[in-house]
Amino acid sequence: MKKFRIPTPKSGGVILSYKCSSECKHCMYYGSPKWSGDWISEKDLEETLTQISNYIQESPYGPENVSLNYGIHFTGGEPFLNYDLLLKAVEICKSLDIPSTFVETNCYWCKNDKITKENLVELKEKGLKGILVSVNPFILEFVPFERTERAIKISMDVFRENFMIYQLYYYEQFKELNIKDKLPLEKYLQLISIDDLKRNVELFKMGRAIYCLQDLYKKYPINYYFNENCHIELVRNWHCHFDNYGNYMPGYCGGLSWGNLRNLDSLCNDGINLDEYPILKALIIGNLKGFYEFANREFGYKEKKDGYVSKCHICFEIRRHIISKTDSFKELKPPEFYSYI
Numbered sequence: 001m002k003k004f005r006i007p008t009p010k011s012g013g014v015i016l017s018y019k020c021s022s023e024c025k026h027c028m029y030y031g032s033p034k035w036s037g038d039w040i041s042e043k044d045l046e047e048t049l050t051q052i053s054n055y056i057q058e059s060p061y062g063p064e065n066v067s068l069n070y071g072i073h074f075t076g077g078e079p080f081l082n083y084d085l086l087l088k089a090v091e092i093c094k095s096l097d098i099p100s101t102f103v104e105t106n107c108y109w110c111k112n113d114k115i116t117k118e119n120l121v122e123l124k125e126k127g128l129k130g131i132l133v134s135v136n137p138f139i140l141e142f143v144p145f146e147r148t149e150r151a152i153k154i155s156m157d158v159f160r161e162n163f164m165i166y167q168l169y170y171y172e173q174f175k176e177l178n179i180k181d182k183l184p185l186e187k188y189l190q191l192i193s194i195d196d197l198k199r200n201v202e203l204f205k206m207g208r209a210i211y212c213l214q215d216l217y218k219k220y221p222i223n224y225y226f227n228e229n230c231h232i233e234l235v236r237n238w239h240c241h242f243d244n245y246g247n248y249m250p251g252y253c254g255g256l257s258w259g260n261l262r263n264l265d266s267l268c269n270d271g272i273n274l275d276e277y278p279i280l281k282a283l284i285i286g287n288l289k290g291f292y293e294f295a296n297r298e299f300g301y302k303e304k305k306d307g308y309v310s311k312c313h314i315c316f317e318i319r320r321h322i323i324s325k326t327d328s329f330k331e332l333k334p335p336e337f338y339s340y341i
């Protein structure tokens, strides 16, 4: 069979660990304090960054600047839970000349001005180009907003134009609402309408959202999604992810892997035989109907009677069912991903 060319990554996030200080209801990677914290080793980190350094493209504003879908960002989980490893990652990137590096954080660690400034200045001195501060109602359940505000104020000072807020809408809204502390989602939804939340948050109906936020969305029977497939999501080459277990993950699709990063050159140059990756094959060149029929026929997967909020909901339910029966699919990685729900 002709080999399938997998995307050559031009930008991406390096997941240092899936362990997080929070357990956000929208997290696409099921980040949680419950993960064992299998932090990537320094040796694997060096190997991973060396492999991907050949492919990463700089921001359109230049290598010293950052943009969301260019360069490399450090993510998780929460990268500041292992600050020494984050520093090491920044140093390695500098030695490899990887452009447009930034870190993504939920700001849980910004407990006072001193520690916040010291860490950000040190990271910048080691070579980090910028920072992305996450702001949304799900993080607000775990991180007092005054810490987010502190991170923003000091990041602007340290990183200047290389500072991003994701999502600005919520930063402005929380300021207007004069929020300072944490706020449970139920209380937040008493202040704003559910429609406002659905309209303004960029919320992917995948990851933990399919379980924790499913009441926000209408559910449909499985055949509603039968004609959909995932070619676009899986073969894009921007904002891919590379995890601490060595997986080259397609796009935002947690729990799926093109293969091990050690083989990135051959994966990208030679391609893969899709017959050896039946699940990816079904999602790329088939459709959800074929994937469901395969899972039903081979593994006895049964449609959920209460329906699904998205195609990713079906995809994940089926993958979770399959991995509970067999570990023989090499694209279902890491296996831990399916046990931290």
Ligand code: SF4
Pocket: 206, 229, 230, 233, 234, 252, 253, 254, 283, 311, 312, 313, 315, 316
């Ligand atoms: S359905 Fe599966 S493969 Fe497709 S975008 Fe969603 S998680 Fe990714």
